[in-house]
Amino acid sequence: MLKKKDKYVVAVAGATGAVGQEMISVLEERNFPVGKLRLFASERSEGKMLEFCGKQIEVEILGEKVFKGIDIALFSAGAERSKHFAPFAAKDGCIVIDNSSAWRMDPEIPLVVPEVNPNDLKWHKGIIANPNCSTIQMVVVLKPIHDAAKIKRVVVTTFQAVSGTGKKAMDELLQQTSDILNFKEIHKNVYPHQIAFNCLPHIDKFMDGGYTKEEIKMVNETKKIMGDDSIKVTATTVRVPVFRGHSESLNIETVKKLSANDVRALLSAAPGIIVYDAPEKNIYPLPIDCAGKDDVYVGRIREDDTIENGINMWIAADNLRKGAALNAVQIAEVLIEQT
Ligand SMILES: NC(=O)c1ccc[n+]([C@@H]2O[C@H](COP(=O)([O-])OP(=O)(O)OC[C@H]3O[C@@H](n4cnc5c(N)ncnc54)[C@H](OP(=O)(O)O)[C@@H]3O)[C@@H](O)[C@H]2O)c1
Numbered sequence: 001m002l003k004k005k006d007k008y009v010v011a012v013a014g015a016t017g018a019v020g021q022e023m024i025s026v027l028e029e030r031n032f033p034v035g036k037l038r039l040f041a042s043e044r045s046e047g048k049m050l051e052f053c054g055k056q057i058e059v060e061i062l063g064e065k066v067f068k069g070i071d072i073a074l075f076s077a078g079a080e081r082s083k084h085f086a087p088f089a090a091k092d093g094c095i096v097i098d099n100s101s102a103w104r105m106d107p108e109i110p111l112v113v114p115e116v117n118p119n120d121l122k123w124h125k126g127i128i129a130n131p132n133c134s135t136i137q138m139v140v141v142l143k144p145i146h147d148a149a150k151i152k153r154v155v156v157t158t159f160q161a162v163s164g165t166g167k168k169a170m171d172e173l174l175q176q177t178s179d180i181l182n183f184k185e186i187h188k189n190v191y192p193h194q195i196a197f198n199c200l201p202h203i204d205k206f207m208d209g210g211y212t213k214e215e216i217k218m219v220n221e222t223k224k225i226m227g228d229d230s231i232k233v234t235a236t237t238v239r240v241p242v243f244r245g246h247s248e249s250l251n252i253e254t255v256k257k258l259s260a261n262d263v264r265a266l267l268s269a270a271p272g273i274i275v276y277d278a279p280e281k282n283i284y285p286l287p288i289d290c291a292g293k294d295d296v297y298v299g300r301i302r303e304d305d306t307i308e309n310g311i312n313m314w315i316a317a318d319n320l321r322k323g324a325a326l327n328a329v330q331i332a333e334v335l336i337e338q339t
Helices: 018-029 079-091 118-123 133-149 167-181 213-226 260-268 321-338
Strands: 008-013 034-041 049-052 055-061 072-075 095-098 127-129 151-160 232-239 246-254 273-275 296-303 310-317
Touching (some): 008 018, 018 049, 018 321, 034 049, 072 079, 072 321, 079 095, 079 127, 095 321, 118 321, 133 151, 133 213, 133 260, 133 296, 133 310, 133 321, 213 232, 260 296, 260 310, 310 321
Parallel strands (some): 008 034, 008 072, 034 055, 072 095
Antiparallel strands (some): 246 310, 296 310
C-alpha cells in the first residue's frame, strides 16, 4: 500500500521508449510530487541522459533488485519485462502501474481508467494495469452513456496511429514516406506491408475466429473496466499512416432511447471529454488536433435510424497520452488521493 508522503520516489521502466518519454513529460507538466525520479531501460540505453524538470537523469538497466526505496513504478518496457520484473517490484513494496498487456485480464489485478472505475484501485495488491490505448478512449465515452441508458452493444472500428506500435514504427512511416516521395525502394521491418499511404486491417496477431488480439483486447477489457459482462463489443482495428492520435468510429446500441442532443449533453458534462461537434463548420475531432492534448474528443454525434436505440459517433484522442502515459499518471494521482 502507498504511504502518504509529500514527495514520492518514482521510476519509469522503458524510459527511452515512445510511452516512457511521454510519461516523463506528463509527470513534469502535471507537477506530480516527485522527490526523486529513476529511469530504467535495456542495456542498450545504459548511461543515456534524459531531462526531467531541467535536470539530466542517467538511464539505468532494469533489474530484479532495483526497486527497493521506489514508491511508484510506471512500466512501459513491453509485456515480457512487465511479467518478469513487476512481481519483484511489488515484493519490495513498490506499486507498479503497468502499460503492457501482461496483467490486464488477471482477475487479481485491477484494470483502471480513472474517469470510469477509480474505486477498483482500492483492491490492488501492488500491481495495477493500464488498459490498451484504443480501449481507454472508448470507455471514457461509453461510461456516461451506459450510466444513463445501459449499453447493449458496441460496434467499433479503429484508425490507429503508428506511435501505438512504438518508436521504430514512427521511424518506418517517416522513412517509407520519404523514400516513396524520392522514388526510392521502401523497406518493411515493423509491419508486414507498406504503411505509408496505406491502411492495414491488422493490429497484433491473428487469433482463432479471424479476430486480431487487439480486437479481442477491446472486447474483454471493456467488460472488465465497465464491470459489466453483458455489454457486447465487436471490433475491427486498423493501422493508418498517422503519427499520433487514434480515431474510432463507434455505433452504440442502448436499452433506453437517447437523442443525439441527449448524448451531446451527457458527454459535455462528463470528465475527460470534449464534445467537438459542429459539422456545418467542418468541426469534428481530428487526430492531428488531439495530439498533445489530454481529453477524448467526440464529434459526428448522430442517431442510427436502422435500429431502435442507436447512436453513431467519431472519437479521437492522443494514444501516447490518454491512451498510455497520462492514464498511468492519473492512476498514480488517484492512488495518492485515496491514501
Ligand atoms: N505506444 C502506445 O500508444 C502504447 C499504448 C499503450 C501501451 N503501450 C505499451 O507500452 C509498452 C512500451 O511501448 P512503446 O510504444 O513505448 O515502445 P517502444 O517505443 O518500443 O519502447 C520500448 C521501451 O522498452 C525498453 N525495453 C525494451 N527491452 C527491454 C529490456 N530487456 N529491459 C529493459 N527495458 C527494455 C526500451 O529500452 P531501450 O531503448 O533501451 O531498448 C524502451 O525504453 C508496450 O508494452 C506497449 O504495448 C504502448
